[in-house]
Amino acid sequence: MQFGPTLGTACSTFAITNIDDLFVLATFFAEAASSPTSSLSPLKITLGQYIGFTAIVAISMLGYGLSFALPSEPIGFLGLLPILLGVWKLLDLLFDGEDEEEEGKMRGLKNVLKVSAITVMNGGDNIGVYVPLFSQAKGAEIAVYVAVYYILLGVWCFAAWLIMGQKHVLKLAERYMAWVIPFLYTGLGVYIIVKSRAFPWAVRKIDGRFLGNPGKVIMGTVTAGTVCTIIGVMLWLKMRKRAQRMRESASVEVEEVRRSRKSR
CATH class of the missing domain: 1.20.5 (Single alpha-helices involved in coiled-coils or other helix-helix interfaces)
Incomplete structure (x- = not known):
């Protein structure tokens, strides 16, 4: 295992899949600070985030389990999932109103459900990226991924707490990052497919069975x-x-x- 590249992959994949969660966390912290009657507190928000993220990691470990049953090359085609996620998010931006509608549902739920439930509901993108990534992990790479994710999750909570008072900066970043995220997902999917050498493997298999x-x-x-x-x-x-x-x-x-x- 090459520790440097593995660490870089862990940091980049966490950041790409949790940019939107940063804005959700900032909203939670802002609510906890602005409403004295709110049942939310920084401790509850952080604990809820860790519980929800643990559920996401547990589901994503299915990809790691697949690597024991199947060769890593064909599993690399799961890298198409982040690419399609990027396309879906780009369509959300082109068809104005879709994101706002979903965010409205989230705002209505956050006063009823715990932060952990919101984290899981908002974690579909994470699972779509982590499953193919974990399936390509070799040796101790999976341990590095998970350890870095949990460390960065604490950093994410602290960063959200710091920026929740800078609402103008938060809105500006949210507006422009919305256009960057789809392309980050697409690039991540391409990286997973290239790393797994899925296409060369499939081409060799087909060439070995057919003439020409x-x-x-x-x-x-x-x-x-x-x-x-x-x-x-x-x-x-x-x-x-x-x-x-x-x-x-x-x-x-x-x-x-x-x-x-x-x-x-």
Whole structure:
């Protein structure tokens, strides 16, 4: 194991997958500080974050378990998950209103559920990255990943507590980082696939079974077709949701017009 690159991978993957959590944590700390009647406290927020993150790591360890049952090369194709997560987040930005709607749901839940539940609910991106990453871990790399994650989680909580009073800085960073995050996820997915050598492995397997060495053509066609199909489904879901939201908005406006006419 090369400690330097492993440490760098652990730090970068944690930062990429937890940038949005930093803003959620800052909101929690701001609420705890601004409302004397709030049941939230810095200690409860930190403990809840660690409990929720432990659940995320436990689920992600499935990827590490897969590495014992399957060769590491084909598992590397799970690197497509972070790439698709990046595309999904980019579509969120292009279709205005999706993120705000989800954040509204989170704001409504945070006063009812514990911070740990919010952490797990917001951890789908983490799992999508950690599963393929853990599946490629060799030897003590998995221990380094987990140890660094838990250390950085404490740093994350402290950083959120520090910046929760700088609301203008927080809003500015949140606005611009939203456009950076999709590309970070995409780059991370490419890194996982390249590191695992999944495509060369698949090409060799195909070339060994067919004449003419069609591995590159087959893999290129299958990969492009699969990715385009999934992106098409994502785009269809976003467009469908936007159309539904527009219909609901139109029906509300019609109802308001009817009420105003009746009141006259």
